Amino acid sequence: MIKRVEPPERLLMGPGPINADPRVLAVMSLPLLGQFDPVFRQYMREASELYRGVFQTRNRWTLLVDGTARSAIEAALVSLVEPGDRVLVPVFGRFGHLKVEIAKRCGAEVRALEAEWGTVFPPETLEKAIREYRPKLVAVSHGDTSTTMAQPLSHLGRICRESDALLYVDATATLGGMDLPVDAWQLDVVSAGLQKCLGGPPGSAPLTLNERAAKKIERRKHMEEGLREPGQRDGEGPVIRSNYLDLAMIMDYWSDKALNHHTEATSMLYAAHECARILLEEGLQKAFARHQRASDELVAGLKAMGLELYGDQKHKMPNVTGVVIPRGVDGEAVRRALLEKHGIEIGTSFGPLRGRIWRIGTMGYNARPEAVQRTLRALEDVLAARR
């Protein structure tokens, strides 16, 4: 007979999921409510308001997509992209490729602009590409955990507006860990996930969109079969190719109209609500500084051990650090020993970096000196045993 899960205590120092804040885990055991219960609708409104704080926006449409971070990337792209639309994707790691992939499946004509892994794009390169290609949408990662790089974005919103392009930012890996003022930077749609700097479990994906994006999405709104009222007219644009990830419908569900769509994932909403509440209680700037301190401490410790860091350090994300696996060391054996002997997980790598670097996260609840020091000591111990 299969027994109840009894997960061992791990210190999760990979690129996510990380250990959820115990206060977030606690709310997940609270009793469920009906999705149209006035108290639950109030929690939904509060979640919108809390994530406005987290995204630094006044966007009315600030909501949760019921899936992991990737579901919100697809919700953004499938709702914004009409088949045949030109989409420009600056690719500086695996999650750039993911946006190429999703945009193509949405029927977009995609141009991928590639930067060498471990670097980011100078703003001029992006500006030139946008002026030349004239995309309807630019879809870019803020931070790409696969390379540990963060793309500077402060001017990209302005450039996109000048070219009449929409800008979607995938902030899965950075929201809550790095400054990302959505309104000040004129970002049209931004999404994330709970399992990184927000300190929650994967399975709920906060998303915000402004009026520019809402206009495009609402033009394409089609009422669901079985919910259409007599005489009600559909939008003019081509129907959004997904129902589950149709942001027009998700917006109607989150609006005061409360139109039936999916059944909001109750416990995940409690978790998302608590993640944002804890972050805003600490204060965004304090949380960003805490991530930076944890990163600095980790970097100092790794250098003191004689380890080499991966990538352009000027653009390293403060919440994940790439470490070059020393010559002659079996990277996977080290990871296994860390997990088995010390209960600590660090990350492996993808594609061109497979077997070349480890990735160590200092995110959310784990962006703490104790977690960093424990990881450094354990890594030192494991490496010493192999020399």
Next chain:
Amino acid sequence: MIKRVEPPERLLMGPGPINADPRVLAVMSLPLLGQFDPVFRQYMREASELYRGVFQTRNRWTLLVDGTARSAIEAALVSLVEPGDRVLVPVFGRFGHLKVEIAKRCGAEVRALEAEWGTVFPPETLEKAIREYRPKLVAVSHGDTSTTMAQPLSHLGRICRESDALLYVDATATLGGMDLPVDAWQLDVVSAGLQKCLGGPPGSAPLTLNERAAKKIERRKHMEEGLREPGQRDGEGPVIRSNYLDLAMIMDYWSDKALNHHTEATSMLYAAHECARILLEEGLQKAFARHQRASDELVAGLKAMGLELYGDQKHKMPNVTGVVIPRGVDGEAVRRALLEKHGIEIGTSFGPLRGRIWRIGTMGYNARPEAVQRTLRALEDVLAARR
């Protein structure tokens, strides 16, 4: 300042979500694990095995889709339907319309076969329609909570095989509450959600598919951009239009290859694991009988109060009951009074039934005599106060 959620205790007797089993809520607060942690991969294998028990199948591909029940409906349809494919949808309530809607968005040519609400289809009608239309896929609800009807399905699998059609069954509302032997009835793909008879929170959707369906899906498998190995070949069919809901990729993620796709929703997986474990510990047949007893008790109580039931009682689902709102009674006022005075939620209705019936669920953890009796007493009290 927005406070931590503090949901009031409710007795949720609507058509779902219902109160989660306290044992399920408890596992949701357990610590997270990394998605490739050997212990977590073991929990995924166990979840597959547990749901094989729940679905009464030996299907290798038995897994969770990371979203609410609707995400798995779309995963099934978007992965099975190639643009231009003929799809037949027997519609006997709102959730039939939903499958028409999703299949159309997947590019299918859809024929909707409609039954009067409150009734189901005689098997001959379905057989005739399949022979005539020759669909590649038949997509049907097992139970449709909007009308409280359950479609008999025991012969439909054979009929579909004879016509070389695949059969998808949406068992969101019935899995765990009614017998649905997937292998014995030759159902090709079946999906559900946790928040009804399985007694869990919404946000994870169990799905099983057999080799007939796997063959079609694998033919369409395309590797994700950024994960393709040199020389690796893509499938031949048209690419599946979603990445997040691409079952070929989700199968690779759940397989021993453990190919990276989404990040499995850790806490929701714990919940899904526990839901199935509790159900199998009780025994499927005992759970079905418990649902039937709860339904019988509810029906007897409602009749004793002189209330009229909705729809063809021979085909009523045992886990939800439609009650005709008596003449002169404001149905919404009654629902509000039940919630405010008694902390009990019952369901309203959609479309042609709006304002005409209440829907009372007796599902999962709430298919218990105490819950039924408390609901009957409260309804009697509220109705008496209005006479």
